[in-house]
Amino acid sequence: MHNAERWADRTTIHLPATAGAAVKLLGELGSEGRLLAGGTWLMRAPMTSGHYIALAGIAELRQIEIGQDRLRIGAGASHAELALALDGLDDLKGLADAAGGAANPAIRRRATVGGNLCTTAFAASDLASALLAAEAEVTLITPAGTLRQELAIYLDWRRTSAAQHHLLQHVEVSRRAGRRLCHARLPLRRAGDYPVAMVSLAAGSDRQGRLADVVVAVGAVESQARRWPALERTLTGQLPCRSAAITCAQANLCQFAGREGPEVPGWYRQQVLPELVARAVAQWAKAGGQE
Amino acid sequence: MNLKTPFPDPVFARRDAFDKLRGRTRYTVDEACQGHLQAYLLRADVASGEILRLDVSAARKMPGVRAVVTASDAPHRFGIGVADQRLFATGRVRYKGEPLAAIAADTLEQAKAAALAVDVVIRPLPAVFDMAGALASGAPLVHPDWATHEVLLETRGAGRGGNLAWESQVRRGDVDAAFSRPDVTIVESAFRVGRQIHMQLEPRAAIASYADGRLHLIASTQAPWTVKNVTARALGLSPARVRVTAPAVGGGFGAKYGCTIEPYAAALALACGKSVALVPSRAEEMLSCPCRENADILIRSAVTRDGRIAGREAVVLMDCGAYGGEQIYLTTMTAHTLGSSYRLEAVRLVSRAVYTNTAPNGAFRACNGVYNIFALESHTDEICQAIGMDPVEFRRRNVLGDGDLGSTGQVFQGDVLGPMLEKMSQMRSKGATLPSDDGRLYGRATTVGTWFVFVGPSAATVNLNPDGSATLVTAGVEIGQGTMMQSLPQIVAAELGLSPCDVVVHQADTDAAGFDVGVGGGRTTVSLGAAAVAACTEIRQKLLALAARLLQAPASELSLSQGRIDRVGHPGTGMTLASLAQEAMQITGPISGSGAFTRPGVAAMDGCAAGHFLEAVDIPVFAVHDCDVAVDPATGQVEVLRYRVVQDVGRALNPSAIHGQIQGGVVQGLGYALHEEVTLAEDGAFRQAGFGSYRIPLAQDVVPVEIELHEGAPSIGPWGAKGAGEVPILNVGAAIACAVSRAIGVRVQELPLTPPHVLALLQGRKPALQLHHPQDWPARPGTNPPHSTAAVSVAG
Amino acid sequence: MIGQLWINGEWCRHDADPAAPLHRVLRENLGLTGSKDVCGEGFCGACLVQLDGAPIAACLVPVALAEGAQIVTIEGLDQDPVAQSLMAAMEAEDAVQCGMCFPGMVMTLTHLLKTCPTTDREKVKRALAGNICRCTGYERIVSAACRAAKDLVAADAQKVVA
């Protein structure tokens, strides 16, 4: 029959019910097998022959637990589910903005947190940047056992050969009183395209309302999101005002070399960082009522 | 026609909306996805090279493969001005992506697999990707055999040679004298624009079948007759053996104005006798899209202190890509876009189509006009700055008015732009002032533009049916613009005194309808409308004669309205059209009428234009656009705050439809001005390959356009109408560029004004654009272009 | 392999590869051509279908992952009163041009009207971040959504009174 030839069965999609079963399959299939979460990244090119281990049927991966001092996000939670769950949590507004501002509504309903963090070839992950600033930790399951890592370490590790065959189980963020997370992203249009640069900022404040204990992450500028330690140091102790933010960012701008791409030249990604830092700081001040 | 004649039903809703909303409308891509063989094109992966081997024998044996065709199956050359193209690269590859072979198989995957089995060896040759390079001496020739190409359209005094595909010139008055006057300021400007991709949602698509010795193409096309004729020519068939039908088209904007993919499906159907569908993927559609061409524009003017333009000269280079196509024809347009809008005492223009080793360009809404108006209006603002005159005041003084001469010496009729500028200032003065204290840079601009209706020949047949309804048969296509759904049935209805609901519009079919140039150039309402009016006139005469006999009244005392024919002033005394149509069966036979239209031809001044396909324009159309923008100095992002349009429509037959076209056209222009960018990789291919990297405006990027329709300008169109669908995009690049330039205080020389582009201007990162057109400045008509060994000069 | 999908209230069998994108199976195997194949990358929204009540980009869903879900395509939205109001408003605003984007627009906006009945232009525009229209310039589509929101609220109010 005509249609039978059209899509010759080349792929197998497995639907394990638990994370453990998924990892077991990963181990068995070796280089043949690949995890499939929301599919929004994998499906952009025709999926080639092979085995896909779908995570969609694993309920435990979808859970989002919000505790007093801890947030735990299952890797299978979608961007939309995360944004909804965080709605109204002032300290994590930056994470809600990252999840709720990425891509477009239909994609956010499918794209998972795990897929967003595990796609090594993707430089503009909103969640990677926001979660880096939140000093998140990830829990991985490998055929050899369970592993906990700082997200910053994981982002490097996932690109190494040691990283084959792992499943990101969940991401954890500790909530500390007085700290707020903010996320400033810059798509070229108002929305709908990959951001060309983003800055996430987490900080507490001292008694004078100055920034304390600052963590800054930058995404999309280079091939992978990373922290901006020099800026973290300079911003600490500053008043949360625009001019300070811009001065501090300018002074440390040389630490980033922008990635060239068809959408923008590398210098542009770097040059917009001070503005994004200023926006993140402004959000931070606003969330704390210090407008 | 008297403007006050009531035109019934100015609000007439589209009949296709209901099904389109519910996903029931079957576009060609929908017909294509079941029940046909699927075709795939094997494309060259180098921009320039010699084909050493192309062996398809292994591919023919691959599973599911039903036909493979190559250059030898379609050896005939075709083109628009010059026959420089074949269906497949023959001996030589001229751009990356040029088709080498076409394969039809049971499934698309099988066809693709077979393409991989074709044995191809291509020896790379030097390539040129930019126009300056192509025109430099010693540049590799894209068509070393250019001199043997047949010239298809005759003109007087065109230039051709080497990588210069076509050159047209305008010369009126003594420009050299103007530039050497002591009392003038000379202002010189250079501009560059990139390509624009249509990104219509339905890709080009065709389904070909072969039966009873004839080819039938179902095509997503704007020009069924062009598809018919070009397919026949490329395959060496008589056009009578090709039938083209066009279902609803999912957007065109010019991408479907030429004949580009249909002949491949046709060749495959001929080869295997089965029906074959060819639907390019989005990536293929983009890489082979007949884009709006990139262009380099050099313009200078000699202006007196009181702001008169004593002399103007310009050189426009238009990239045609590897084959001349539309661009050869479009060199003509520079005279009527860049050379228009303003009164010029002396003018000299050179417009050149240049071959490069890139994908062939094509037609796109307001072809040539969009960037020439950007250049002209930006140059105008630079003049105003140089002589210290208010830009609106300068325009008021200089825009073309009644009796003024266009660049080719055509006499313009009526004061149109002047009053439109006046309307625009009134519109502006009503607007609320915008807040401007948020750290952003604010700018505004008013620009003018001239476009025209590309009239051209059209045929229409109208049948008056026994039930009193009418059927309109034309080769016009509904591509979304609404003409076939709104203005044409409205026109027929108005002519015959029917309700537009009672006018059936036959879907385009070259077997049923007479010749038509195609949907483009803002011509559908005008040309098809005029042909329909002529057809209705014949019907009306027949009806009146018949009714006079039956009602015993002189025809001059009868009138047609509301589906009836009555004595004037005595409604209800006559009979319904339905009963009249039935009576006709016994007396004259069924009533029908046929009508035709072609451009009446407006005179240019003798000797002003050389190498032009159109020396004067029959129906000019004018537009005034105005916008306010805010620029974020930290990111270079431009926000359009307000956008206003005053558009010359002649007469608004369906104001709602025109407003819809203006909103859509302006937004497409905003894409061109601000977001849509095509850049070439080192191998000459586009770096943008999808909706992710080629960014078109989304809902959040647009504003509601404030619109005023200017009625009453002279037009030969039916009921005084002009085309309204093309012109809305015309001045958008200009208006945005001028407004941004004022906001940031830096000259804008290039589009699009993407955030990095604007930030580069603000930070002084962008060196001023220098254009070198060797030997051309000042442009001297008659000088031999590089490589020219012969100037084609055919008496027209 | 034979797959089974629950579409518009009935079971549909197909023999496509499990990784085939859902929109192509709908179009090529099941003849449901209302969802369009335009970008295949999640940017344009022309392929949207409802999966368990919310619109998703069918081009990015491997058909095997749609098994067991309730799928409603544009063809099946015809009976939905909110969609009907919206489509009537689209006609009243004369919003439709070439029409290719509209099945997706109706999908997105029907969902918006259900989840956020008191919508405004800004919200509508934000909801359309993944719906591309190349013809209309969007504003009439936005107006139609706002008009439908008003109509639906008015209809609800009438129901309450009655």
Ligand SMILES: Cc1cc2nc3c(=O)[nH]c(=O)nc-3n(C[C@H](O)[C@H](O)[C@H](O)COP(=O)(O)OP(=O)(O)OC[C@H]3O[C@@H](n4cnc5c(N)ncnc54)[C@H](O)[C@@H]3O)c2cc1C
């Ligand atoms: C139109 C569009 C716009 C977008 N815009 C943005 C944007 O603005 N910002 C942004 O951040 N992103 C954006 N994205 C990217 C999007 O966020 C990612 O595609 C998505 O997060 C991937 O998640 P998924 O669940 O669909 O992953 P999949 O496509 O299923 O998988 C992606 C990769 O991750 C691996 N993987 C998935 N889950 C796990 C796991 N639990 N453990 C280990 N490996 C795993 C898979 O094996 C695969 O290699 C956009 C995408 C689209 C289509």
Ligand code: FES
């Ligand atoms: S085709 Fe699915 S989003 Fe474009």
Ligand code: FES
């Ligand atoms: S109406 Fe044509 S794409 Fe929206």
